[in-house]
Amino acid sequence: MNMTNATRDLMAIYVMWLREMKRLVRAKSRFLSSLVMPLMFLAFLGSGFREVNFFGTSYISFLTPGIAGMAVIFSSTFAGLSVLWDREFGFLKEIAVAPVRNVAVVCGRIAGSATTSILQAMAILVLAIPLGFSTKPQGVLLSIPFIVLMAVTFTGMGLFFAAIIKDFHGFGLVMNFVIFPLFFLSGAIFPVSNLPSFLVPLAYFNPLFYGVDGLRGVLTGRGATNPIIDLSALVVFSIVTVFAGAKMFDRL
Amino acid sequence: MHAVIAEDISKSYDGIQALRGVTFRVKKGEVFGLLGPNGAGKTTLTAILTTLLKADSGYAEVAGFSVEEKLKVRERIGVVFQEPALDTKLTARENLEFHAMLYGMPKKEREEKIEKGLELVGLRNWADTLVEKFSGGMKRRLEMARAFIHRPEVLFLDEPTLGLDVQTRRNIWKYIRKLRDEGVTVFMTTHYIEEAEKLCDTVAIMDRGKIVKIGRVEDLKRGLGEDTIYVEFFGKVMEEELNTLRELDGVKEVLASDTTVMILTSNGDRIIPQLFSVLSEGRVKAVRMKTPDLEDVFVRLTGRRIAD
Numbered sequence: 001m002n003m004t005n006a007t008r009d010l011m012a013i014y015v016m017w018l019r020e021m022k023r024l025v026r027a028k029s030r031f032l033s034s035l036v037m038p039l040m041f042l043a044f045l046g047s048g049f050r051e052v053n054f055f056g057t058s059y060i061s062f063l064t065p066g067i068a069g070m071a072v073i074f075s076s077t078f079a080g081l082s083v084l085w086d087r088e089f090g091f092l093k094e095i096a097v098a099p100v101r102n103v104a105v106v107c108g109r110i111a112g113s114a115t116t117s118i119l120q121a122m123a124i125l126v127l128a129i130p131l132g133f134s135t136k137p138q139g140v141l142l143s144i145p146f147i148v149l150m151a152v153t154f155t156g157m158g159l160f161f162a163a164i165i166k167d168f169h170g171f172g173l174v175m176n177f178v179i180f181p182l183f184f185l186s187g188a189i190f191p192v193s194n195l196p197s198f199l200v201p202l203a204y205f206n207p208l209f210y211g212v213d214g215l216r217g218v219l220t221g222r223g224a225t226n227p228i229i230d231l232s233a234l235v236v237f238s239i240v241t242v243f244a245g246a247k248m249f250d251r252l
Numbered sequence: 253m254h255a256v257i258a259e260d261i262s263k264s265y266d267g268i269q270a271l272r273g274v275t276f277r278v279k280k281g282e283v284f285g286l287l288g289p290n291g292a293g294k295t296t297l298t299a300i301l302t303t304l305l306k307a308d309s310g311y312a313e314v315a316g317f318s319v320e321e322k323l324k325v326r327e328r329i330g331v332v333f334q335e336p337a338l339d340t341k342l343t344a345r346e347n348l349e350f351h352a353m354l355y356g357m358p359k360k361e362r363e364e365k366i367e368k369g370l371e372l373v374g375l376r377n378w379a380d381t382l383v384e385k386f387s388g389g390m391k392r393r394l395e396m397a398r399a400f401i402h403r404p405e406v407l408f409l410d411e412p413t414l415g416l417d418v419q420t421r422r423n424i425w426k427y428i429r430k431l432r433d434e435g436v437t438v439f440m441t442t443h444y445i446e447e448a449e450k451l452c453d454t455v456a457i458m459d460r461g462k463i464v465k466i467g468r469v470e471d472l473k474r475g476l477g478e479d480t481i482y483v484e485f486f487g488k489v490m491e492e493e494l495n496t497l498r499e500l501d502g503v504k505e506v507l508a509s510d511t512t513v514m515i516l517t518s519n520g521d522r523i524i525p526q527l528f529s530v531l532s533e534g535r536v537k538a539v540r541m542k543t544p545d546l547e548d549v550f551v552r553l554t555g556r557r558i559a560d
């Protein structure tokens with residue numbers, strides 16, 4: 001019991017991460033079914049628009065990083081919102097009364113959700129190959145920091161909204177008024193520059209825009225913005241949302 | 253000296269006063285029971301003492317630390333909430349394992365304590381089963397095990413036997429006594445009279461956010477001073493026999509009906525032996541005594557019954 005605060009925090013992070021992994025392994029079918037929607041987008045949009053030439057590359061090359069980003073925003077936001085399930089089943093109280101700091105618990109949840117996101121994004125990149133997508137191994141490696149930062153941002157955002165909506169009834173609201181707008185304003189399925197001009201500035205406040213653009217940059221070399229800028233923007237977003245999420249976590 | 257100190261604690265939830273100036277102390281090593289009907293404020297008080305809720309006013313100390321020092325208090329307590337608080341997608345062992353890790357127990361000690369805990373609550377054969385498959389009683393037993401594997405100084409149990417069958421309830425009582433014998437202080441809430449009487453050393457009776465009476469169980473009952481002794485006679489009761497009984501020390505009232513006498517007294521257990529010396533041999537056929545229970549105490553204090 002004489003652990004320093006730092007070791008204690010690390011242990012809490014590890015426990016929350018491990019819990020997420022155990023649950024993930026036990027709910028393989030849920031993991032697989034969460035891949036279905038992104039893959040449908042990939043397969044149908046990819047083949048439907050295969051004739052379209054995007055800045056000298058195929059549409060599938062343009063689309064795949066976008067869909068990987070889509071998988072990450074969905075899975076991470078849900079991971080954040082899943083705190084509502086923990087509250088429903090009472091487990092949140094067990095955590096609340098444990099001698100650990102909230103911020104460590106939040107970081108552990110984020111670590112778990114980031115791991116899941118990496119697995120999902122990788123699965124999508126691999127499954128996109130038979131559909132005509134190609135990239136280099138170092139591109140895949142470089143994509144990891146972007147995936148992680150997106151996962152951090154959106155898990156924090158999910159926690160934040162969990163505290164606002166309070167119960168599952170608000171779930172559809174978050175879906176319709178947060179996730180989908182962010183997705184359509186991200187340049188995931190078409191370039192942001194094709195948006196009506198009054199909407200374009202909104203994209204610059206959208207973390208998913210930087211995530212998708214960064215992925216596109218490192219995977220296909222065709223981002224709209226320098227990946228370093230994308231990465232820096234994501235760092236800022238992730239810091240803000242983690243603090244907002246941890247702050248709101250107290251209110252649950 | 254004291255494991256829990258509460259001084260004038262008040263708490264209201266937008267307008268509803270859940271606690272109105274609660275003051276009490278729990279001695280180290282005792283089982284302290286908070287007895288009260290639904291809505292008395294038991295869960296609210298437990299939440300404040302376990303650092304989950306901030307009181308509007310007042311002071312509370314647990315295991316030597318103010319509840320403001322959340323981590324210090326949390327390290328030293330174990331809690332079983334009124335509502336289940338397990339991760340049902342994990343096994344029993346995993347629930348305990350994660351708990352022990354969060355409380356900073358080293359691996360070896362963890363394994364040992366988990367094994368012992370599962371053994372004590374009789375869940376050894378279920379250690380690797382997902383908790384979602386457990387019955388309510390099994391879940392409660394697992395939560396008991398979880399609350400004490402990290403050796404807390406003070407154990408908080410909010411209605412630990414609510415809704416459980418008699419068998420499981422007895423088992424939970426057994427664990428609580430065992431923990432008390434090992435020196436753990438237990439703070440528990442209940443609205444079962446029997447549970448408070450049989451298990452608790454000290455009982456605080458709570459009603460509508462206030463503690464209306466506090467003391468050792470026997471003292472509370474004695475305070476009421478109303479044992480009723482029924483004496484059945486061989487044949488009709490005689491007037492001089494009634495007078496003899498009225499003379500006894502501590503007898504308040506003696507009422508007779510045919511062959512039975514009803515004695516109201518403050519100390520029934522002292523009166524009974526005297527019956528045989530003051531009455532002629534062969535007169536008494538049977539003796540029965542009813543002592544007041546905590547329900548009677550509650551009714552006397554509030555004019556209502558605990559169970560609705």
Ligand SMILES: Nc1ncnc2c1ncn2[C@@H]1O[C@H](COP(=O)(O)OP(=O)(O)OP(=O)(O)O)[C@@H](O)[C@H]1O
Pocket residue numbers: 265266268269270288289290291292293294295296297334443
């Ligand atoms: N979160 C809350 N918001 C508003 N009112 C609350 C809240 N929690 C409790 N109350 C109210 O505070 C009072 C005390 O509730 P509490 O749950 O502490 O009682 P209790 O003694 O634990 O009751 P029970 O036996 O039903 O568990 C009740 O009137 C209850 O309605």
Ligand SMILES: [Mg+2]
Pocket residue numbers: 294295296334410411
């Ligand atoms: Mg309660």
